[in-house]
Amino acid sequence: MSDEIKHEWPLFEVFVRAKRGLNHVHVGSLRAADHQMALHHARDLYTRRNEGVSIWVVRSDDVVSSGPDDKDAFFAPSGDKVYRHPTYYSIPDSVPHI
Amino acid sequence: MSAVSAADGERVFAETIEKDLRVEPRDWMPDGYRKTMIRQIAQHAHSEIIGMQPEGAWITRAPSLRRKAILLAKVQDEAGHGLYLYSAAETLGADRGDLTRRLIEGRQKYSSIFNYPTLTFADVGVIGWLVDGAAICNQVPLCRSSFGPYARAMIRICKEESFHQRQGYELLMTMMTGTPEQREMVQDATNRWWWPSLMMFGPPDNDSPNSAQSMAWKIKRHSNDELRQRFVDMTVPQAEALGVTLPDPELRWNAEREHYDFGEIDWAEFKRVISGGGPMNEQRIAHRRRADEEGAWVREAAAAHAAKQAGARAGAAAAGARPGEQGEGGAA
Numbered sequence: 001m002s003d004e005i006k007h008e009w010p011l012f013e014v015f016v017r018a019k020r021g022l023n024h025v026h027v028g029s030l031r032a033a034d035h036q037m038a039l040h041h042a043r044d045l046y047t048r049r050n051e052g053v054s055i056w057v058v059r060s061d062d063v064v065s066s067g068p069d070d071k072d073a074f075f076a077p078s079g080d081k082v083y084r085h086p087t088y089y090s091i092p093d094s095v096p097h098i
Numbered sequence: 099m100s101a102v103s104a105a106d107g108e109r110v111f112a113e114t115i116e117k118d119l120r121v122e123p124r125d126w127m128p129d130g131y132r133k134t135m136i137r138q139i140a141q142h143a144h145s146e147i148i149g150m151q152p153e154g155a156w157i158t159r160a161p162s163l164r165r166k167a168i169l170l171a172k173v174q175d176e177a178g179h180g181l182y183l184y185s186a187a188e189t190l191g192a193d194r195g196d197l198t199r200r201l202i203e204g205r206q207k208y209s210s211i212f213n214y215p216t217l218t219f220a221d222v223g224v225i226g227w228l229v230d231g232a233a234i235c236n237q238v239p240l241c242r243s244s245f246g247p248y249a250r251a252m253i254r255i256c257k258e259e260s261f262h263q264r265q266g267y268e269l270l271m272t273m274m275t276g277t278p279e280q281r282e283m284v285q286d287a288t289n290r291w292w293w294p295s296l297m298m299f300g301p302p303d304n305d306s307p308n309s310a311q312s313m314a315w316k317i318k319r320h321s322n323d324e325l326r327q328r329f330v331d332m333t334v335p336q337a338e339a340l341g342v343t344l345p346d347p348e349l350r351w352n353a354e355r356e357h358y359d360f361g362e363i364d365w366a367e368f369k370r371v372i373s374g375g376g377p378m379n380e381q382r383i384a385h386r387r388r389a390d391e392e393g394a395w396v397r398e399a400a401a402a403h404a405a406k407q408a409g410a411r412a413g414a415a416a417a418g419a420r421p422g423e424q425g426e427g428g429a430a
């Protein structure tokens with residue numbers, strides 16, 4: 001039980017496509033020696049009951065994400081652009097199909 | 099992109115809890131919340147992993163191929179549940195290798211229920227019915243727990259847990275239509291597992307020091323006694339349908355409360371078993387330790403193989419070959 005056991009296998013994030021036509025969705029993570037093993041483990045761990053038709057695995061180290069601190073810088077600019085939404089425009093009820 | 103100050107973080111955290119939203123891994127959270135979450139998720143994960151043992155021992159001795167396949171799938175689910183939970187713990191900065199070490203060194207606990215032996219095949223059925231039934235009672239409210247990754251893991255677990263309970267009950271129904279000896283086995287297993295199942299909900303509310311804080315943080319949604327009562331109320335009619343007697347002479351319907359009254363739980367036994375004095379504590383940990391140690395060479399070999407393959411790919415890329423040709427795309 002030495003420290004070398006720590007982090008011996010890297011962490012992978014797992015994404016599963018539930019059925020054709022849907023996006024891959026993040027379902028969790030697992031540890032594996034390499035990508036191939038990560039795929040096999042993901043199959044065993046996350047698709048025991050037909051939950052998926054396709055799996056992606058990505059090294060967690062390789063995921064770059066925005067943080068809670070970035071929330072304003074990233075997402076506030078879209079907050080005041082109401083003209084990007086269809087409901088911003090008033091059209092008389094008498095006009096059909098719009 | 100200035101760092102959120104602690105005061106801001108605290109305000110956002112309080113609002114998140116207040117509005118019943120979920121806390122996500124990278125949000126600011128109080129140290130106590132993080133520690134409580136890691137401890138609870140780790141203990142839950144350990145329980146799933148140790149929980150493979152009592153039933154795992156019966157896989158090769160299950161009486162038919164059908165029962166073997168069912169039990170194998172169930173024990174595989176327990177492993178899966180443990181891994182979903184370790185995955186959730188890792189989002190908080192815990193390391194699953196470290197958590198495993200804490201388990202086998204006795205520094206972290208797991209549910210006391212798994213320290214009882216499985217003496218007959220009827221125990222497999224009773225574990226599904228009572229132990230998984232109690233687990234479902236505990237776990238359904240955790241699907242709304244305030245920490246996002248834990249709540250999501252619990253949703254997945256609860257979906258799978260229902261099969262565990264039903265296969266157990268069906269097994270018992272089958273045995274109850276068998277010989278008098280088989281019916282006696284079911285009654286005997288029920289007698290042994292009933293009280294430990296009631297202990298799964300934890301100490302009584304007036305002796306549960308961490309409960310108030312966990313409720314305030316919406317990690318927990320119902321008190322231990324509340325969930326225990328819910329389990330008793332659900333289970334009594336199931337016992338009647340099965341034709342077994344629950345081993346509690348004080349168990350009776352209370353029309354005024356509209357709940358079943360039940361006898362006093364032996365909390366001294368609970369404390370003894372959770373602190374390592376149960377019939378199987380040493381064996382469970384020894385088995386987990388042995389599995390860890392005997393698996394070490396496999397983990398090392400796989401890591402060495404992966405490093406060698408990565409080295410070969412890097413070498414091939416440097417020599418001008420198409421990178422990633424080997425190994426990466428083969429298993430579609």
